[in-house]
Amino acid sequence: MARELWKGNEALAEAAVRAGVVAYFGYPITPQTELLEYLSLRMVRLGRTFLQAESELAAINMVYGVACTGVRVMTSSSSPGISLMQEGLSYIAASEVPVVLVDIMRGGPGLGNIQPSQGDYFQVTRSCGHGDFRPLVLAPATVQEGVDLVYEAFDLAEKYRTVVIVVADGNIGQMMEPAEMPPMRDISTEQPDWALVGADGRSHRIITSLFLSAEKLETLNLRLQAKVQRVRENEVRYREHRAEDADILMVGFGTMGRIAQTAADMARQKGIRAGVFRPVSLFPFPSAALETRSHQARRILVVEMSAGQMLEDVRLAVGKDYPVEFYGRMGGVIPLPDEVFDAVEKIHAEMCHD
Amino acid sequence: MTEVTEELVYQRPESLTQVHTHYCPGCTHGTAHRLVGEVLDELNVRGRTIGIAPVGCSVLAYYYFDVDFAEAAHGRAPAMATGMKRTHPDKVIFTYQGDGDLAAIGTGEIVHAAGRGENITVIFINNAIYGMTGGQMAPTTLEDQKTSSSPLGRDVSIAGYPLRMCELLATLDGAAYISRQSLHDVRHIRRAKKAILTAFKTQMAGLGFSMVELLSTCSTNWKMDPVESLEWLRDNMIPYFPLGDFKVAEAVKEL
Amino acid sequence: MHQSIVVSGFGGQGALFAGQLLTYAAMDIGRQVTWIPSYGPEMRGGVARCTVIISDEEIGSPIVRNPDVVIVLNNPSMEKFREELKTGGVLVVNSSMINLPAERQDIRVFNIPGNDIARGMGDVRMTNMVLMGGMLAANPVVPLAAVEQALRDHLPERRKHLVEPNIQVLRRGYREVANY
Numbered sequence: 001m002a003r004e005l006w007k008g009n010e011a012l013a014e015a016a017v018r019a020g021v022v023a024y025f026g027y028p029i030t031p032q033t034e035l036l037e038y039l040s041l042r043m044v045r046l047g048r049t050f051l052q053a054e055s056e057l058a059a060i061n062m063v064y065g066v067a068c069t070g071v072r073v074m075t076s077s078s079s080p081g082i083s084l085m086q087e088g089l090s091y092i093a094a095s096e097v098p099v100v101l102v103d104i105m106r107g108g109p110g111l112g113n114i115q116p117s118q119g120d121y122f123q124v125t126r127s128c129g130h131g132d133f134r135p136l137v138l139a140p141a142t143v144q145e146g147v148d149l150v151y152e153a154f155d156l157a158e159k160y161r162t163v164v165i166v167v168a169d170g171n172i173g174q175m176m177e178p179a180e181m182p183p184m185r186d187i188s189t190e191q192p193d194w195a196l197v198g199a200d201g202r203s204h205r206i207i208t209s210l211f212l213s214a215e216k217l218e219t220l221n222l223r224l225q226a227k228v229q230r231v232r233e234n235e236v237r238y239r240e241h242r243a244e245d246a247d248i249l250m251v252g253f254g255t256m257g258r259i260a261q262t263a264a265d266m267a268r269q270k271g272i273r274a275g276v277f278r279p280v281s282l283f284p285f286p287s288a289a290l291e292t293r294s295h296q297a298r299r300i301l302v303v304e305m306s307a308g309q310m311l312e313d314v315r316l317a318v319g320k321d322y323p324v325e326f327y328g329r330m331g332g333v334i335p336l337p338d339e340v341f342d343a344v345e346k347i348h349a350e351m352c353h354d
Numbered sequence: 355m356t357e358v359t360e361e362l363v364y365q366r367p368e369s370l371t372q373v374h375t376h377y378c379p380g381c382t383h384g385t386a387h388r389l390v391g392e393v394l395d396e397l398n399v400r401g402r403t404i405g406i407a408p409v410g411c412s413v414l415a416y417y418y419f420d421v422d423f424a425e426a427a428h429g430r431a432p433a434m435a436t437g438m439k440r441t442h443p444d445k446v447i448f449t450y451q452g453d454g455d456l457a458a459i460g461t462g463e464i465v466h467a468a469g470r471g472e473n474i475t476v477i478f479i480n481n482a483i484y485g486m487t488g489g490q491m492a493p494t495t496l497e498d499q500k501t502s503s504s505p506l507g508r509d510v511s512i513a514g515y516p517l518r519m520c521e522l523l524a525t526l527d528g529a530a531y532i533s534r535q536s537l538h539d540v541r542h543i544r545r546a547k548k549a550i551l552t553a554f555k556t557q558m559a560g561l562g563f564s565m566v567e568l569l570s571t572c573s574t575n576w577k578m579d580p581v582e583s584l585e586w587l588r589d590n591m592i593p594y595f596p597l598g599d600f601k602v603a604e605a606v607k608e609l
Numbered sequence: 610m611h612q613s614i615v616v617s618g619f620g621g622q623g624a625l626f627a628g629q630l631l632t633y634a635a636m637d638i639g640r641q642v643t644w645i646p647s648y649g650p651e652m653r654g655g656v657a658r659c660t661v662i663i664s665d666e667e668i669g670s671p672i673v674r675n676p677d678v679v680i681v682l683n684n685p686s687m688e689k690f691r692e693e694l695k696t697g698g699v700l701v702v703n704s705s706m707i708n709l710p711a712e713r714q715d716i717r718v719f720n721i722p723g724n725d726i727a728r729g730m731g732d733v734r735m736t737n738m739v740l741m742g743g744m745l746a747a748n749p750v751v752p753l754a755a756v757e758q759a760l761r762d763h764l765p766e767r768r769k770h771l772v773e774p775n776i777q778v779l780r781r782g783y784r785e786v787a788n789y
Binding site for chain 2: 022059073088198
């Protein structure tokens with residue numbers, strides 16, 4: 001399969017098609033809408049299910065219904081729409097059914113704007129709904145990486161029977177880059193032993209998130225936590241750029257990881273040893289790898305399109321005594337490479353001064 | 355010695371499980387469950403039916419039906435049913451929802467499911483009160499009816515008017531069969547069963563959205579004994595929520 | 610080689626398509642590329658611009674503060690990018706629509722009457738291709754032939770009849786600057 005130029009949103013949609021998604025439900029919201037539009041034709045032509053829901057609330061519950069029957073299903077939205085989906089996500093997590101969700105982040109809070117943002121970090125990694133659960137969260141930085149992660153997300157969702165969120169800022173949804181599509185997978189005809197498919201020849205199966213006895217609900221929670229632990233042990237992903245000898249290690253995900261990469265190259269030209277650590281899995285956060293890398297660096301600079309949300313995970317990873325600086329912009333403003341470079345240079349000057 | 359012969363005239367439908375329910379004495383949920391169970395048996399679809407339980411008193415309905423069942427978030431059962439039916443058109447999908455679930459928090463989902471003509475069946479239990487949370491005002495609570503959150507009686511100048519969901523949904527082109535029945539006496543229970551049968555047949559024939567509203571009692575929260583409850587339903591609810599078919603598509607008439 | 614090119618104009622002037630075409634051409638000859646639009650709520654009449662990055666190396670940031678090359682199709686774009694263009698950069702100006710001066714001595718400016726040429730060749734909607742041709746002469750980031758081939762390869766089937774006219778206009782724009 002040759003490399004083709006793909007718009008991010010459409011590439012993510014096609015990757016889901018190739019992963020064998022059987023049904024898509026969604027609601028229009030910028031800057032995610034092309035994903036829905038693309039599937040509105042592609043899914044129908046393939047004889048699969050596409051439905052534009054009356055709200056994100058309905059969309060996530062349609063997804064929930066399909067997930068209960070054990071077939072591949074997804075939805076996508078952007079920040080305010082994800083907020084609306086939180087109810088469903090919590091039920092889905094408690095019911096332990098596999099669901100893939102794509103979040104193309106925009107500026108907030110409130111209606112905010114439609115410019116790129118990373119202000120959903122807390123929402124997707126922390127506050128994705130009520131109760132103790134953690135979705136698996138993957139953050140691509142390029143269109144190709146987005147394609148690969150969406151393709152794999154369905155396997156991960158089924159492996160752990162969990163919610164997998166692929167989260168990208170509006171840049172990645174809107175930009176075009178060459179990408180190579182993975183092969184088309186057959187729709188699986190296997191029925192998981194928990195799926196609701198009709199109780200023919202057996203007693204009924206129930207999928208519920210209601211456990212009236214505290215002990216039983218604790219048992220569910222312990223199982224969810226054990227799952228979280230397995231995810232932490234097995235699904236950590238990150239990328240590095242010139243990190244092996246960096247004095248100043250920038251940490252940024254998605255588009256900010258790329259901008260930091262350019263800033264690092266600018267710094268190297270000025271003789272400053274800067275590098276980048278880019279978490280790809282936001283949950284599980286690559287804490288151990290970052291902690292290890294921090295021993296060799298002297299300073300960490302976290303860069304985000306937010307007030308500093310991932311910053312908290314970085315601080316948790318490296319400890320309170322490690323010097324961690326932050327540079328971020330909010331409201332849909334993208335920190336440009338020269339701004340990030342200036343922040344690196346400032347830290348470098350302070351280090352020389354020390 | 356005379357020979358005794360036994361003839362089985364009444365038994366638990368196969369579509370129901372053999373367990374005690376948690377419903378209060380005098381509650382009509384048991385009657386509604388049984389009617390649905392009998393219909394599923396008669397249509398011989400137990401093995402390919404998926405039910406969706408609401409949030410409300412019937413939240414545990416999945417224990418009482420021996421069919422595959424999912425539990426929805428409050429009001430979202432029609433959305434879940436939509437997803438299931440769209441991907442599994444060969445299955446029989448029904449939701450079982452109360453008045454708070456369907457006519458308050460889930461109005462968006464029910465209206466759009468009906469509007470799209472989703473080929474699902476909805477069993478709507480209207481007892482004019484929130485039962486599970488302890489007797490608060492429902493969207494179908496009658497004018498002047500006292501509840502724990504309308505202690506002076508429902509004042510329509512403040513709380514607005516009760517919603518008539520059958521009349522509302524019957525205006526939608528996607529609705530194929532919409533009927534309101536009552537469970538307050540045997541004669542009406544028989545009619546209710548017939549309506550439920552028609553609703554499921556409507557779905558199986560692929561004719562569109564079907565809903566049967568069942569006027570029901572809540573002795574506990576109405577603070578009446580079971581017989582008084584049945585009488586109160588008859589005397590107060592039926593005048594505001596008239597019984598009958600509100601939408602019968604041409605194709606449904608031919609079933 | 611690492612170059613950032615901005616194409617900017619009103620919605621409907623073909624800025625986004627011109628940028629995409631350049632991106633296709635560069636990709637097809639084996640370069641790393643990114644194309645990113647600035648997007649707003651307007652469907653028509655608003656600002657439409659895109660940033661294209663063409664590089665031999667993996668591309669980090671897909672956006673830049675000071676682009677290397679800018680094609681401006683209207684006055685608002687001129688006002689913005691005559692300031693933001695990098696020192697030593699190339700500014701390709703649609704002089705049919707732009708009366709603002711470049712006001713800088715540290716850049717190379719090429720004025721091309723894009724609308725007039727395109728109209729003269731049959732369709733004012735090909736203005737973007739006139740300017741793109743001119744840009745390729747001023748700044749041969751990819752060969753003209755690669756852009757022509759990209760037109761042949763990537764224009765959707767229902768627009769195939771536009772390939773030849775666009776190639777002619779592209780060449781005319783190229784000559785406009787080559788003979789500058």
